[in-house]
Amino acid sequence: MLKSHGMVLVPFILLLISTNMVAQKSVVFGFIDHDQVSKRPDPLHQFKLYNGTYNLGNKHYWASAAFTGIHGYAIAGIWLLFGLGFGSYMIYKYFHGNSATPIVDYPPSSYILMFLLVVLFTILAM
Numbered sequence: 001m002l003k004s005h006g007m008v009l010v011p012f013i014l015l016l017i018s019t020n021m022v023a024q025k026s027v028v029f030g031f032i033d034h035d036q037v038s039k040r041p042d043p044l045h046q047f048k049l050y051n052g053t054y055n056l057g058n059k060h061y062w063a064s065a066a067f068t069g070i071h072g073y074a075i076a077g078i079w080l081l082f083g084l085g086f087g088s089y090m091i092y093k094y095f096h097g098n099s100a101t102p103i104v105d106y107p108p109s110s111y112i113l114m115f116l117l118v119v120l121f122t123i124l125a126m
Helices: 002-022 059-068 070-096 108-125
Strands: 040-042 048-050
Touching: 040 059, 048 059, 059 070
Parallel strands: none
Antiparallel strands: 040 048
């Protein structure tokens, strides 16, 4: 049992070490070089660059962070709406589905293909 965990643990540790060695900027325990703070537009200050640090109490920090990330928030909102719609459809089909609909048995190769696609998209997302 221990050997099977070792076969997974060793490549994982090597991956972590190699990733840290090739990283352009190393952030350890959340310490940030304040000379390299990102500059982003501040919509509350006539779109001049926000040069401050990460201050959660500053309204200019929140406005510039929200303005910079608005595209990601929009994509996440659309993704959430489609997910809720699909989930609602699946619940509806579960309770009101037609029992005369045949259950299709797929060959095992189709499951392997789906698994490989999930792995591929997961790797591409990194």
